[in-house]
Amino acid sequence: MQLSATPYEERLTAPRSWWFVSFLVGVSFALILLPFGTLPLLGGLVGGTAAAAVVASSYGSVRIRIVGDALVAGDAKIPVSALGEAEVLDAEEARAWRTYKADTRAFLLLRAYIPTALRVEVTDPEDPTPYLYLSTREPERLAEALRAARETAA
Secondary structure, three states: OOOOOOOEEEEOOOOHHHHHHHHHHHHHHHHHOHHHOHHHHHHHHHHHHHHHHHHHHHHOOOEEEEEOOEEEEOOEEEEHHHEEEEEEEOHHHHHHHHOOOOOOOOEEEOOOOOOOEEEEEEOOOOOOOOEEEEEOOOHHHHHHHHHHHHHHHO
């Protein structure tokens, strides 16, 4: 039996400015170690930059995928049969659902540097989660992939 191809996959990478900030963190470590000589200065530059880059990379390594009949968003894996309608959120509506419209029981895969999102209702009566809020750069494509996966599973 051959595994089906993933109809949707997105990695929510950190913005480019975060990599520049990682370099600035390395520069600040180098300046802190400047009084101790050249070798500690270089160690601070390399070590500080590397540590900050690891943090930026790990935060930006979260993925949203549809694999078979399941939506995998970060650590969550939800069968598409337990999901209802998907609502594409533009930047303004996404900000509203991140702030005053948010439900504390909702699953939020939130990346504030991504302006658009998708809100998906959870229809499973056993699940207390009312909806999923997924930050995504391509909400229309994700909504279409969810519809296709739901039709395939049915």
